[in-house]
Amino acid sequence: MSKMKLSPPKPCILRLRRKIRSVYRGQDEVSLLRASLAGETEAWGEIITRYKEAVFGLCLGFLRNRADAEDLTHDAFIRAYVNLRRYRLDKRFSTWIFTIASNLCRNRLRYRRYHPVVSLPAQLNGGTDPARIVAREDRGIQIRQRLDRLPYNYRAPLVLRYYNELSYKEIAEVLSLPEGTVKTRIHRGKMALKEALEKDGVTQYENR
Amino acid sequence: MRIDNLDESLRDALRAEVTTEAFCLDGLEGRIVTEIADRLPKRGPLDLLRGLFAPTRGVRIGQFAVLGATAAIFLMMGIFLADHVPGFDRTPSAPERTIATGHMGNEILFVMPATGAHDVSVVGNFNDWEATPLADDNGDGIWTVSIPLSPGRYEYAFVVDGRWWGQDPLADGYVRSFGEYNSVRYVGQVGDDA
Numbered sequence: 001m002s003k004m005k006l007s008p009p010k011p012c013i014l015r016l017r018r019k020i021r022s023v024y025r026g027q028d029e030v031s032l033l034r035a036s037l038a039g040e041t042e043a044w045g046e047i048i049t050r051y052k053e054a055v056f057g058l059c060l061g062f063l064r065n066r067a068d069a070e071d072l073t074h075d076a077f078i079r080a081y082v083n084l085r086r087y088r089l090d091k092r093f094s095t096w097i098f099t100i101a102s103n104l105c106r107n108r109l110r111y112r113r114y115h116p117v118v119s120l121p122a123q124l125n126g127g128t129d130p131a132r133i134v135a136r137e138d139r140g141i142q143i144r145q146r147l148d149r150l151p152y153n154y155r156a157p158l159v160l161r162y163y164n165e166l167s168y169k170e171i172a173e174v175l176s177l178p179e180g181t182v183k184t185r186i187h188r189g190k191m192a193l194k195e196a197l198e199k200d201g202v203t204q205y206e207n208r
Numbered sequence: 209m210r211i212d213n214l215d216e217s218l219r220d221a222l223r224a225e226v227t228t229e230a231f232c233l234d235g236l237e238g239r240i241v242t243e244i245a246d247r248l249p250k251r252g253p254l255d256l257l258r259g260l261f262a263p264t265r266g267v268r269i270g271q272f273a274v275l276g277a278t279a280a281i282f283l284m285m286g287i288f289l290a291d292h293v294p295g296f297d298r299t300p301s302a303p304e305r306t307i308a309t310g311h312m313g314n315e316i317l318f319v320m321p322a323t324g325a326h327d328v329s330v331v332g333n334f335n336d337w338e339a340t341p342l343a344d345d346n347g348d349g350i351w352t353v354s355i356p357l358s359p360g361r362y363e364y365a366f367v368v369d370g371r372w373w374g375q376d377p378l379a380d381g382y383v384r385s386f387g388e389y390n391s392v393r394y395v396g397q398v399g400d401d402a
Contacts, residue, residue: 041241041244041245042241044240044241044244045237045238045240046237048236048237048240048241049237052233052236052237053230053233056229056230056232056233057222057226060225060226060229061222061225066229066232069229070232070233073233073236074236074239074240077236077240078240078243078244081240081244139217139220139221140217140220140221140224140225141221143217143221144221144222144225147221158218159222162218162219162222163219163222163223163226190215190218193214193218194214
């Protein structure tokens with residue numbers, strides 16, 4: 001939760017770090033994980049580069065708060081590194097890191113129940129065609145606002161399904177739920193979202 | 209009213225949100241790597257030297273595997289030798305332990321190595337603790353005597369030049385009575401208190 005105060009690394013260290021990381025850039029995931037296990041922290045840096053956006057997206061989708069999502073993305077990678085020896089190489093790394101992030105999010109939501117924060121309104125995305133971007137963003141904002149109000153139990157599987165693009169089986173593994181429950185929650189979550197959006201009368205959604 | 213696909217809209221909305229907010233991830237790798245490096249114990253030259261000899265987890269598992277395999281090989285060899293090499297078996301039915309002499313009883317060979325001794329005898333409940341002398345006819349220091357015994361449990365000890373010697377290496381067990389050890393031998397069925 002609270003990050004350590006660290007002094008910024010010297011430029012020569014940063015240059016060296018970039019050089020080392022370029023070596024790891026082309027390596028496959030298993031080699032990177034093995035190197036990380038052997039204590040090569042820059043290999044872990046490359047793993048972070050590959051997964052940070054996915055983990056951040058998961059945290060943001062779950063928590064609906066950028067500051068918390070940023071904080072937990074950081075914590076998830078630290079926790080994963082500390083527990084790397086427990087990771088089995090025959091399993092998908094993405095599922096493992098998502099499980100860690102998901103557990104952290106669940107704990108943070110419990111904490112937030114008693115220590116609520118006010119989220120900032122979502123920023124608008126820039127683009128080339130202002131009319132199209134605004135129309136798309138308008139819908140995006142509506143969906144995100146409805147997602148905010150959706151209970152966590154329905155929101156979490158929806159995020160894993162539509163942002164992280166996991167299979168039902170993987171979602172069940174990440175959330176420690178039976179696969180059937182995951183399917184039901186995704187269906188009900190979507191229905192709730194659809195009803196809420198259609199109530200606004202702007203957009204009608206296909207029945208799928 | 210426009211008809212949209214909810215799956216696509218949901219996907220787009222979540223992606224757009226991450227794209228908008230992901231600027232905060234810049235330099236995350238560096239921050240985490242620095243934090244991890246600070247947490248790792250600093251390694252001195254002595255630690256590096258130690259690392260060369262300290263086995264890794266994989267090597268440790270390998271060592272245990274080799275140890276286990278060696279133990280298994282020795283066990284198999286022991287079983288093989290016990291079955292095929294006469295005299296290797298340590299069970300009471302081995303030839304040097306009992307010599308069958310018919311239904312009436314077994315002739316038990318008592319052996320006592322005592323180089324330089326002048327008088328070696330065996331005392332036990334089979335001879336009412338009266339000395340039965342052992343002989344060393346060829347002078348090699350191995351004293352022996354054969355005593356016919358019916359099946360049963362026998363306590364005994366050797367007396368070497370007047371000294372009590374209660375722990376016969378060929379005995380089936382030992383008991384302690386009156387402050388001295390006595391050897392125990394079972395004749396007939398092994399371990400049978402008949």
